[in-house]
């Protein structure tokens with residue numbers, strides 16, 4: 602009899618080499634994945650940074666036929682993927698080193714995924730089992746090297762790419778898009794500007810929180826998510842105050858990897874409301890999530906009151922819903938995150954369109970309270986007015 606027991610699919614992450622200085626293992630990690638000619642995919646700013654140049658040189662010194670592709674914009678778009686794909690195919694590269702924040706990681710992963718596919722990229726959107734259309738032999742191995750601590754793309758099976766024609770963020774998914782090896786070296790995150798430390802750290806918090814609250818059955822993910830929230834509470838203010846605090850940077854890298862592992866359970870309205878804003882206004886993903894976070898926590902109260910009270914107790918707060926909400930408000934303020942959409946230069950001009958897009962976003966289904974068009978509009982208005 603299985604009818605009374607839950608059914609679920611649980612997937613666990615890639616091999617993670619964690620610790621300061623471990624970027625020195627990059628060439629060996631490539632070899633262990635069978636890569637002899639890696640394409641290092643990054644963004645134009647990171648391409649100019651000494652740490653990126655050093656990583657690239659280490660590949661060449663190890664005798665690997667490495668090249669670099671750096672035309673990935675923040676919130677990567679379809680044309681970035683196709684440009685990288687052209688370089689990968691022309692250069693005969695047999696693997697990708699995805700090096701950077703979520704934007705470079707996602708673009709690098711999707712380029713590796715598309716290496717030998719005959720169908721166009723949008724045939725592999727994260728809808729139903731569209732991923733089964735992909736030719737698994739056409740996917741080259743990926744080594745992921747995060748330089749931010751937030752998206753957790755380094756442990757995930759998906760890449761978020763904006764479709765330029767529709768200004769929509771879409772998720773490309775395949776189980777083999779999971780990196781073969783991930784190198785989490787906190788020293789690579791030291792140079793993040795303060796607002797990126799804040800935004801990416803709050804993205805990790807949003808992942809842990811939304812995964813924890815999503816209604817599907819995944820107790821392993823829930824167990825991880827609460828520890829991820831605790832790490833953010835303890836270490837994000839420290840990483841923000843002193844970017845060279847390696848211990849804090851390391852624990853934030855853990856929180857990021859935890860969040861993305863946990864969110865195979867689901868995400869929710871924070872991400873569903875944020876994706877249209879990111880696609881239409883090109884705002885930073887994590888900062889945009891952070892603006893919506895308290896409004897969504899208030900919106901979801903009726904469905905997750907008891908769960909949030911348990912979470913509050915675990916992270917050292919009074920076991921009350923209001924204590925958790927107040928903590929998120931205080932944390933945002935401490936990290937210089939705006940309280941309203943005006944702080945992201947977003948007005949109500951596209952609210953009607955965004956309210957249609959948000960409930961259709963693949964993350965909306967994980968919200969513990971159904972997100973309708975009317976509900977999304979209400980939340981966009983609240984986030985504009987600063988009314989909880």
Ligand SMILES: NC(=O)c1ccc[n+]([C@@H]2O[C@H](COP(=O)([O-])OP(=O)(O)OC[C@H]3O[C@@H](n4cnc5c(N)ncnc54)[C@H](O)[C@@H]3O)[C@@H](O)[C@H]2O)c1
Nearest residue numbers: 646675676702703704748749752754761789790792793886
């Ligand atoms: N795949 C997933 O599961 C997933 C999850 C969440 C978000 N995302 C996507 O990830 C993207 C956001 O990624 P992000 O928040 O990491 O930011 P990002 O990759 O867009 O980088 C933001 C900026 O920070 C700079 N930067 C990155 N690392 C730096 C460092 N160490 N020092 C100095 N500057 C640095 C970059 O050059 C860039 O200008 C969005 O497109 C979002 O949709 C993907």
Ligand SMILES: [Fe+2]
Nearest residue numbers: 752804808886
């Ligand atoms: Fe996110």
